[in-house]
Amino acid sequence: MPMCLGVPAKVLEIRDSAAVVELGGVRREISVMLLDDVSVGGWVIVHAGFAIEKLSEDEARETLSLFREIAAADEIH
Amino acid sequence: MRYINEFRDPATARALVERIRRDAGDAPVRLMEVCGTHTVAIARGGIRPLLSGAVTMLSGPGCPVCVTPDGYIDAAIALGMERGVLLASFGDMLRVPGKSSSLEKEKGNGLEVRVVYSPLDAVALADAVPDREVVFLGVGFETTAPAIGGAIRTAARRGVRNFSVLSSVRTIPEAMGILAADPEVRIEGFLCPAHVSVVIGTDAYRAVAERRRIPCVVAGFEPLDILLGISMLLRQRKAGVALVENEYSRVATSTGNRKAQELIREIFVPCDTGWRGIGVIPGSGLRIADAYAAFDAERKFGVPVVFAAEGTACRCGDVLKGKITPPGCPLFGKACVPEEPYGPCMVSSEGSCAAYYKYGAL
Amino acid sequence: MHEKILLSHGEGGKRTRDLIAKVIARYFDNPVLSSFLDSGLLGRIDGEIAFTTDGYVVTPPFFPGGDIGRLAVCGTVNDLAVCGAKATAISCGLILEEGLPISTLERALAGMRDAAAEAGVSIACGDTKVVERGKGDGIFITTAGVGVAVDGWRPAPSGIRPGDRIVLTGTMGDHQVAVLIARRHLAIEAPVLSDVAPLAGLLLPLLSRYAGKVRFMRDPTRGGAGVTLNEIATSANARFVLDEARLPVRESVRGVCEILGFDPLYLANEGKAVLVVAGDVAEAIVAALREHPYGREAAIIGEVTEGAAGVRMRTLSGGVRAVDYPVGDQLPRIC
Numbered sequence: 001m002p003m004c005l006g007v008p009a010k011v012l013e014i015r016d017s018a019a020v021v022e023l024g025g026v027r028r029e030i031s032v033m034l035l036d037d038v039s040v041g042g043w044v045i046v047h048a049g050f051a052i053e054k055l056s057e058d059e060a061r062e063t064l065s066l067f068r069e070i071a072a073a074d075e076i077h
Numbered sequence: 078m079r080y081i082n083e084f085r086d087p088a089t090a091r092a093l094v095e096r097i098r099r100d101a102g103d104a105p106v107r108l109m110e111v112c113g114t115h116t117v118a119i120a121r122g123g124i125r126p127l128l129s130g131a132v133t134m135l136s137g138p139g140c141p142v143c144v145t146p147d148g149y150i151d152a153a154i155a156l157g158m159e160r161g162v163l164l165a166s167f168g169d170m171l172r173v174p175g176k177s178s179s180l181e182k183e184k185g186n187g188l189e190v191r192v193v194y195s196p197l198d199a200v201a202l203a204d205a206v207p208d209r210e211v212v213f214l215g216v217g218f219e220t221t222a223p224a225i226g227g228a229i230r231t232a233a234r235r236g237v238r239n240f241s242v243l244s245s246v247r248t249i250p251e252a253m254g255i256l257a258a259d260p261e262v263r264i265e266g267f268l269c270p271a272h273v274s275v276v277i278g279t280d281a282y283r284a285v286a287e288r289r290r291i292p293c294v295v296a297g298f299e300p301l302d303i304l305l306g307i308s309m310l311l312r313q314r315k316a317g318v319a320l321v322e323n324e325y326s327r328v329a330t331s332t333g334n335r336k337a338q339e340l341i342r343e344i345f346v347p348c349d350t351g352w353r354g355i356g357v358i359p360g361s362g363l364r365i366a367d368a369y370a371a372f373d374a375e376r377k378f379g380v381p382v383v384f385a386a387e388g389t390a391c392r393c394g395d396v397l398k399g400k401i402t403p404p405g406c407p408l409f410g411k412a413c414v415p416e417e418p419y420g421p422c423m424v425s426s427e428g429s430c431a432a433y434y435k436y437g438a439l
Numbered sequence: 440m441h442e443k444i445l446l447s448h449g450e451g452g453k454r455t456r457d458l459i460a461k462v463i464a465r466y467f468d469n470p471v472l473s474s475f476l477d478s479g480l481l482g483r484i485d486g487e488i489a490f491t492t493d494g495y496v497v498t499p500p501f502f503p504g505g506d507i508g509r510l511a512v513c514g515t516v517n518d519l520a521v522c523g524a525k526a527t528a529i530s531c532g533l534i535l536e537e538g539l540p541i542s543t544l545e546r547a548l549a550g551m552r553d554a555a556a557e558a559g560v561s562i563a564c565g566d567t568k569v570v571e572r573g574k575g576d577g578i579f580i581t582t583a584g585v586g587v588a589v590d591g592w593r594p595a596p597s598g599i600r601p602g603d604r605i606v607l608t609g610t611m612g613d614h615q616v617a618v619l620i621a622r623r624h625l626a627i628e629a630p631v632l633s634d635v636a637p638l639a640g641l642l643l644p645l646l647s648r649y650a651g652k653v654r655f656m657r658d659p660t661r662g663g664a665g666v667t668l669n670e671i672a673t674s675a676n677a678r679f680v681l682d683e684a685r686l687p688v689r690e691s692v693r694g695v696c697e698i699l700g701f702d703p704l705y706l707a708n709e710g711k712a713v714l715v716v717a718g719d720v721a722e723a724i725v726a727a728l729r730e731h732p733y734g735r736e737a738a739i740i741g742e743v744t745e746g747a748a749g750v751r752m753r754t755l756s757g758g759v760r761a762v763d764y765p766v767g768d769q770l771p772r773i774c
Contacts, residue, residue, distance in 0.1 A: 003141050003169060003427055004114040004220040004272045005298075006328075007697045008080035024078040024694025026629040031197060033231075034223050034337045043080065045275065045328050046698065048167075048217075048224040049195025052337065053275045053328050060080055060327040067089045067301055074092030078693060087684065090756040121702075123758025194625055194699065300756040415766035438749065438761040 006047040008055050011040050021046060080327070084299030093304035094127050100311040101131035107263055108132055108310055109399050111253060112218075112270035113140030113427030114298055120436035122300040132307060135262070135399030136432070138252055139270055141217045142169045142425035143397060144352040145245045148383035149216075150175030153243055155380055156212055157188040162378070163206065164190045165199035166214040173424050196221075196228035196242075203232070203240035212374045215242040220272040222246050222363055223337035226344035229365070229372045243374040244365050245382070247350060249273050250281050251361035257289040262399050266310035268303070269295040271325050276341075278333025282321045290319040297325040344369055351384030353421055354394030391420035396429050403433040410434060444539040449569025458567060462541065463533075466548035467555075471528070471563040479563030481528055484587060489524035491515055492583035497774050500547060500578055502621035504613070504632030507580055508550025510709060510774060513637045514660070515584035516558045520639040521656040521712055522594055523646050524586030528563035529555065532581035537572040547578055558637035560584070592646040596675035598654040603743040604721035605679055606714040608641065608728050609634065609736040611664055612692045612706030614774070625699070629691045636710030641731045645714075645724060652717035653724070659713050660774055662765060664740075665704035667713050668750045669764050675715075681741035681752040681762060705765045707774055715743065 009021035009028075017033040021044065032038045032051045044051035110116055116136045119125060125134055138144050150173055156162040157180075164180070171181040171190065180190050193199050196213050203211035215225040225242060232240040249270060256262050269282055274295040282293040292313035296306025306324045313320060323329055341363065350362025365373035375381055391413070392406035403409050403422070413419035415431055422428035447454040464473065471479045493514045500507040516526045531551065535544065555562055617633035619625060638658070645653055655675070659667035672679050688696075688703045696703050710733060716724050721739050728734030741752075750762040 003167070003217055004112055004139075004270060005700050006220070006272045006275070008078075009698075010079075023698060025691040026627055026694035026698060028627050028698065030195075031227060033227050034334060034340065036336060045272070047272060048221055049197050050224045050227060052220070052223065052272065053334055055080060056327050063305075063324075063327055064083055067083075067086065067305070070096065070305075071086075071089040071092045074095050078690065078697065081697065085755045087755050087757060094757065121754070121760060122756045123752070123754040123760035124756055125758075127756065127758040198626075300754070304756065435763045436760040438763070439751070439759060 004047070006045040006052060008043050009046050011038055011042050011044060014038060014040060019051065021051070081299065084297065084301045086301065089301055090304055093301065093308055097128060097304065097308050097311060098131045100308065100315055105130060105133040106265050106311060106314060107135060108266040108268055108307060109135040109137045109256065109264045110268040111137040111139040111249060112273065113143065113425065115268060115270065115303065116140070116429055116432050117427050118298045118300070119303060120432035122303065124300065124303060125437070126439055128307070135264065136396070136429035137256060137399055138352060138355060138397040139218065139249060140422070140425050140427040140429070141245070141247065142173055143393065143421040143428045144247060144354065145173065145216050145421070146351055146353045146382065146384045147175045147387070148385060149243070149245050150179065152380045152382045153180060153214055154178060154183050154188065156243065156374065156378060157190065158183060158186070160210070160378055162210045162212045163202070164188070164212055164214060165193045165202055166190055167216065168192045169425050169427070170214050170216060172418065173421055174418060196225050197231060200228050200232045200237055200240050203237050204235070207239060210239050213240070213242045216245040218247055218249055218273050219276045222341050222345065223276060226340045229344050229369055230340065232372060233369065238371070241372045241374040241377050242365065243382070244363070246345065246363040247352065248361050248363060250285065251358050252352065253282070253285050255355070255358055256398060257285050257291050259398065264291055264399065265314060266292040266294070268306050268310065269293050271295065271297045271329065274325065274329045274333070276334050276337050278331055279321050279323045279329055280331045286319045286321050292319050293321045295321070295323045295325050295329050354397045356386060357384070393420035393422040396422050403430040406430070442541055444535045444537060444541060444544065444569055446537050446569050446571065449535070449567060455567065462545065463548060463565070463567070466552040467531070467562040469561040471561060479528060481563060481585070484527065486587040489519050489522050489586045489588055490583070491518040492581065493518065495580045495774060497618060498576060499621050500543065502633055503617045505635035505709070506547060506550040507578060508547035509554040509635050511580040511582045512551050512554035512558060512560070513635050513709060514774065515582040516560060516637040516639055517658045519584050519586035520642050521658050522588070523592040523643070524588045525639050525643060526558060526560040526584045526586040528585050529560055530583045531562050531565035533565065533567045534575055534579040535567065535569050536575040536577050537569055539577055544578065547580070554637060558639060589643055589646045592650060592653070594655050596655050596671060598651065599675040599677045599715050599743055601743050601745045602718040603654060603715050604718050604739050605668070605681065605741040605743070606716055606721060606725060607664060607687060607738055607740045608712045608734045609710070610687045610689045610692065611708060611711070612688060612696070612703040614709040615706040616692050616695050619695070627695060627698070629695055631689065631691050631695070634708055634710035636733050638710065638712055638733060641728065641733045642712055645727060649716070649720055649724065652720045654715045654717070656712050656714045659708050659711060661707050663703070663705040663707055664713055665702070665762050666764060668762065671713070671715065672748055672750050676748045678744050678746040678748055679741055679750045680744050681750065683752050683754050685738055685740050687736045687738050704762060709774060718742070
């Protein structure tokens with residue numbers, strides 16, 4: 001199992017320093033003790049049973065739109 | 078799956094490969110992916126052959142299992158076999174060879190090892206068996222250090238006294254500095270780890286970029302992340318600059334996760350530590366702080382982890398430093414294969430040799 | 440009847456006879472078995488005989504979508520089916536641990552009964568042994584199966600040639616993930632059911648219709664399609680190239696794989712088959728499979744090409760990588 005593996009998961013519930021997250025229909029309870037202000041409906045990166053950071057949906061959109069530009073530019077070549 | 082599938086789009090991948098090829102020079106550009114998870118992602122994505130001629134990817138020492146000294150495995154076996162400890166570990170550690178045996182082989186002799194997904198599972202295990210000592214094999218880089226620290230702090234707060242950690246935590250930037258300074262290695266750009274960077278912040282690579290004049294790009298683990306990261310490195314090189322850029326901006330930030338860093342500072346103390354195949358790298362390790370000595374298995378049980386330089390036919394060290402690719406080791410694919418690994422690069426699922434062997438045949 | 444299995448249930452005396460007559464026979468009632476001879480007399484069988492055996496040690500014995508009993512029947516029926524044989528009769532060897540709740544045994548027997556009824560096979564003979572507490576984990580089942588081969592078809596790896604297509608009858612990894620979830624220690628919740636199912640009804644009609652155009656079949660159990668394809672490629676000395684984009688995997692199985700770092704290619708299946716078929720009938724075969732409840736997600740996942748023997752895969756990024764045998768990544772006691 002890749003040692004630095006971290007996957008994006010959506011926060012469904014928060015109870016103190018634990019949260020239930022979901023990825024592709026799979027749910028797991030993880031610790032959010034490494035983060036402040038995690039919100040239900042937000043996205044986090046999960047590693048070894050911990051949320052290690054929040055995922056910024058705005059930044060993700062920007063990266064994806066950069067990909068679309070690159071793919072479009074390639075068609076011109 | 079959201080935020081995963083979109084980063085695997087084949088059409089964009091094709092476009093990025095074209096872009097990389099256009100930006101490459103006459104000779105293949107030598108880039109190093111530092112992190113073992115990148116090594117596996119690149120191998121599973123079949124990316125190396127896609128870029129052949131344009132880019133040579135060197136695999137660096139970011140495989141925490143690979144760089145853990147064989148003395149660590151021996152100490153873990155001793156804890157289990159001589160002291161009756163119940164070991165809890167990430168799955169990757171089971172087949173790593175120690176001096177004469179491995180955890181997996183010793184299971185046949187009665188060694189008790191439980192595979193866990195999280196260090197917190199090991200604390201829960203200790204809580205459930207109060208009459209046994211439970212030791213978690215805490216191997217990893219800065220991505221995992223907060224998780225290990227979190228487990229120790231949780232155990233401390235809950236009074237789980239039969240839990241401790243045999244720590245083998247290393248830090249990435251110092252190792253990058255050693256490699257960047259090695260004239261035999263000749264790295265023209267670093268693809269920096271995604272999740273280590275999430276914890277320590279992308280600014281951590283500025284010293285390497287500025288002092289060594291080597292471009293650094295922090296990239297995610299999906300195929301498009303890796304290809305875009307490589308493309309950004311080539312563009313920096315073309316522009317004659319050496320900066321730290323962040324492809325993984327959706328998660329990694331310049332300053333990193335402050336709370337995780339504070340936890341690391343609370344539980345751990347930096348130290349000099351040995352990397353299997355490389356040697357001692359100053360300031361590249363994290364040992365458990367005195368305040369948490371009760372949770373440090375080395376001190377609790379008096380089993381010091383000994384680091385000794387190995388003199389064998391195995392060229393793992395040169396592979397880890399990116400000096401040779403796996404086929405350059407005389408043992409690769411012959412005396413050293415995944416079923417009977419000679420060295421750690423072949424054993425760990427993230428080792429360069431294992432990745433090359435499993436995915437690289439064309 | 441006692442509530443738990445005792446050592447005396449395995450001693451061959453009255454308790455054993457009671458267990459067989461009052462518990463086991465109720466689930467397996469059929470003319471061959473009910474004569475209670477030392478062997479099941481199957482009578483004259485016309486045709487070429489196929490024979491197989493398998494042991495089942497799955498833990499836990501009950502998991503979402505199935506149980507050890509269903510597995511024990513389907514596994515053996517499927518080993519016969521992929522060799523072109525319809526199962527006629529199955530044996531049932533039980534090894535029970537002292538202290539096993541009889542209700543657990545009955546659940547497993549019910550699983551066997553229902554699977555056997557679905558597969559149209561009878562349990563013609565059996566044996567029951569009991570081992571001391573601590574010497575056998577609950578319940579182990581061994582089944583052997585006898586079947587009759589479909590006329591005119593033989594599995595022929597040597598018939599595999601460039602241009603052939605590789606077909607998978609449905610999604611990968613469901614069984615292994617279901618068992619993993621049932622083991623609980625990974626604390627994962629996911630709506631995944633084991634795919635354990637008898638496949639004779641899915642596969643045998645293809646052989647009658649397409650004969651030699653179906654070159655070879657195998658069910659990808661332990662080690663998944665990745666292992667099975669390597670085995671076939673080696674014995675056929677053929678080169679398989681898979682298309683990553685076409686591998687059928689359920690979203691929830693993908694999710695578990697992402698979290699735990701698994702590769703679905705190496706996860707066990709218990710209700711799927713890999714087929715190598717002639718290129719010109721591949722689409723028709725997939726269409727025929729999809730008409731059957733156990734073949735709804737059937738897909739062409741790759742092709743046989745010229746070149747050195749082995750298994751390769753075109754990745755989503757457009758690259759190529761090897762699909763080798765896995766080493767030591769597998770979970771124990773998955774079937």
